[in-house]
Amino acid sequence: MTTATLSPTLPSKAALFEARAVKAGARRNRLLSLPALIIIGIFGVLPLLIICVYSFLVAAPYGGVQWQFSTDAYLNFLFQRDIFDDTLQFTPDFLIIYLRSFLFAVVTTVICLLLGFPTAYFMATRPPAQRNWWVLLITIPFWSNLLVRTLAIMFIIRDEGLINNALMALGVIDKPITMLYTNFAIQLGLLYAFLPFMVLPLYSSLEKLDFRLIEAAYDLYATRRQVLWRVIIPLSRPGIIAGCLLVFIPALGAYVTPLILGGGVHLMIGDLIAQQFGSGRNWPLGCAQALILMAAVLVALYFYVRNTSGKVQHG
Amino acid sequence: MAEPRTIDIKDQPGFRSIAIICLLVLYIPVLILMIFSLNSGSLVTHWEGVTLGWYGSALRNAEFHNAARNTLIISVTATIVSTICATLAAIGMTRVKPWRGLAAAFMVINLPLMVPEIITAVATLSFFALIAGTFGLNFGIGNLILAHTVFCIPFAYMPIRARLEDMDLTLEYAAADLYATPWNAFKRITLPLLVPGIMSGAALAFIVSFDDFTITQLVAGPGQTTLPLYIWNQIRRPMTPEINAISTILLLVSILFVSVSFLIARRRAK
Numbered sequence: 001m002t003t004a005t006l007s008p009t010l011p012s013k014a015a016l017f018e019a020r021a022v023k024a025g026a027r028r029n030r031l032l033s034l035p036a037l038i039i040i041g042i043f044g045v046l047p048l049l050i051i052c053v054y055s056f057l058v059a060a061p062y063g064g065v066q067w068q069f070s071t072d073a074y075l076n077f078l079f080q081r082d083i084f085d086d087t088l089q090f091t092p093d094f095l096i097i098y099l100r101s102f103l104f105a106v107v108t109t110v111i112c113l114l115l116g117f118p119t120a121y122f123m124a125t126r127p128p129a130q131r132n133w134w135v136l137l138i139t140i141p142f143w144s145n146l147l148v149r150t151l152a153i154m155f156i157i158r159d160e161g162l163i164n165n166a167l168m169a170l171g172v173i174d175k176p177i178t179m180l181y182t183n184f185a186i187q188l189g190l191l192y193a194f195l196p197f198m199v200l201p202l203y204s205s206l207e208k209l210d211f212r213l214i215e216a217a218y219d220l221y222a223t224r225r226q227v228l229w230r231v232i233i234p235l236s237r238p239g240i241i242a243g244c245l246l247v248f249i250p251a252l253g254a255y256v257t258p259l260i261l262g263g264g265v266h267l268m269i270g271d272l273i274a275q276q277f278g279s280g281r282n283w284p285l286g287c288a289q290a291l292i293l294m295a296a297v298l299v300a301l302y303f304y305v306r307n308t309s310g311k312v313q314h315g
Numbered sequence: 316m317a318e319p320r321t322i323d324i325k326d327q328p329g330f331r332s333i334a335i336i337c338l339l340v341l342y343i344p345v346l347i348l349m350i351f352s353l354n355s356g357s358l359v360t361h362w363e364g365v366t367l368g369w370y371g372s373a374l375r376n377a378e379f380h381n382a383a384r385n386t387l388i389i390s391v392t393a394t395i396v397s398t399i400c401a402t403l404a405a406i407g408m409t410r411v412k413p414w415r416g417l418a419a420a421f422m423v424i425n426l427p428l429m430v431p432e433i434i435t436a437v438a439t440l441s442f443f444a445l446i447a448g449t450f451g452l453n454f455g456i457g458n459l460i461l462a463h464t465v466f467c468i469p470f471a472y473m474p475i476r477a478r479l480e481d482m483d484l485t486l487e488y489a490a491a492d493l494y495a496t497p498w499n500a501f502k503r504i505t506l507p508l509l510v511p512g513i514m515s516g517a518a519l520a521f522i523v524s525f526d527d528f529t530i531t532q533l534v535a536g537p538g539q540t541t542l543p544l545y546i547w548n549q550i551r552r553p554m555t556p557e558i559n560a561i562s563t564i565l566l567l568v569s570i571l572f573v574s575v576s577f578l579i580a581r582r583r584a585k
Binding site for chain 1: 325328330337340399407423429433435441445461466468472523533546562566570574
């Protein structure tokens with residue numbers, strides 16, 4: 001409505017659209033979204049409800065569930081039932097894996113931000129033609145097969161891999177440094193996997209940066225450092241938040257990376273959940289763990305929504 | 316004060332080096348993996364000479380054929396179904412007056428992007444196990460197609476919706492003004508203008524389905540090996556550069572489809 005009053009000669013898009021919608025009887029168009037909603041509803045939302053139910057059932061001996069109510073899956077997250085006297089004993093094993101995963105995800109997010117921000121800023125300040133090439137070069141790994149990219153890291157850091165071979169050839173070390181199947185390998189793999197997820201949202205935010213504001217800051221005798229910290233970074237806050245979320249959420253639930261680079265020794269939440277459905281044969285426990293991860297993700301999303309909607313109110 | 320004012324105001328010290336380092340870090344491991352697919356030795360780590368033999372042995376491998384066929388059946392079907400659904404949904408959610416539940420519908424469409432893949436994977440596995448146990452229903456490879464369609468929809472939806480929002484509504488308005496029926500206006504005006512968005516969306520849907528590992532691994536039944544699952548099975552055996560060759564093929568498919576989607580989007584922007 002406001003746009004319409006601002007430009008009296010041209011009706012606003014919304015006004016045009018309403019006119020067209022009425023003319024064409026487009027009210028029925030909303031039904032067109034039904035096929036997508038039904039497919040996602042049945043095969044995407046319903047399964048999530050099913051694991052909510054499953055998490056309150058008892059594990060069947062060979063996988064699957066028995067229809068009997070129990071809160072054991074949640075109790076098992078922190079406690080283990082003693083086989084002999086049926087008392088609950090505190091076992092932090094799962095909690096430790098959750099905290100480890102959280103730590104991995106936080107470190108991944110921070111390092112991706114430290115590397116990704118300068119990269120995105122550099123990209124956004126290139127001439128347009130060059131900018132397109134940079135975006136394509138970052139977009140390709142973004143969409144490339146994660147399993148294959150993780151495999152590439154594995155080839156490089158294994159005992160007979162490129163890094164060890166090079167260091168030994170140069171005489172820096174006599175014996176290969178063990179890097180594969182360590183925490184270092186997982187951390188490296190996560191950084192490698194999710195770096196493009198940080199760069200792209202940061203870029204799309206920095207691309208819209210109004211450089212007149214930077215010019216104004218310099219005119220007012222700001223130093224480069226001040227311009228960066230007091231002008232550029234505050235202006236790109238939505239991109240920083242979006243990028244951190246896009247890295248943090250998949251890193252927290254990472255499955256492929258620890259599976260290949262952790263070698264089943266160093267677990268993260270994702271592998272722990274999958275294990276309950278495989279060799280662990282404890283589906284209710286796996287469902288409960290998945291829901292606890294989901295709760296963590298929802299908390300992260302809540303902070304995102306709160307931060308971004310706050311942004312809208314201020315300007 | 317002494318700082319000269321002729322310097323580029325956009326410049327920040329050290330950012331160029333970090334950007335170049337990032338690019339090298341992203342590409343060097345993958346390039347090495349690709350180069351070793353041409354290694355004539357049978358070890359994945361020691362270079363001996365150049366050959367295309369590993370591509371030959373991969374392409375003659377019956378297991379690889381089977382995996383490639385499964386992958387194509389799943390990703391082509393999922394791409395077609397999800398792109399059609401996404402196109403309809405994008406129209407139903409932009410070419411209407413805001414309706415009650417629109418925000419909720421938007422959330423449902425985007426749900427697969429927000430839920431971590433491992434959760435979707437175990438939830439889908441539980442779901443298919445339940446309907447198999449209760450109703451004796453098992454769609455075979457259809458299970459994987461349905462699972463893939465769900466997470467392909469939001470990827471196809473995004474570029475189509477973006478295109479619909481950028482489109483000049485005056486054309487559709489004019490068509491309606493000239494007594495075009497809604498269907499005719501859609502077929503003759505909206506759809507042709509929407510094609511680039513649909514192609515871009517279909518390309519993205521195809522990549523995410525083609526590359527999927529986590530959900531496929533948990534949901535796949537016996538004999539439903541896809542290419543990523545085939546690679547995973549190979550990793551656990553003594554490896555030959557054949558795995559590099561297959562990985563390279565997968566990467567090249569991704570690169571092809573990303574570039575196509577990217578170029579379509581670029582042309583649209585002009």
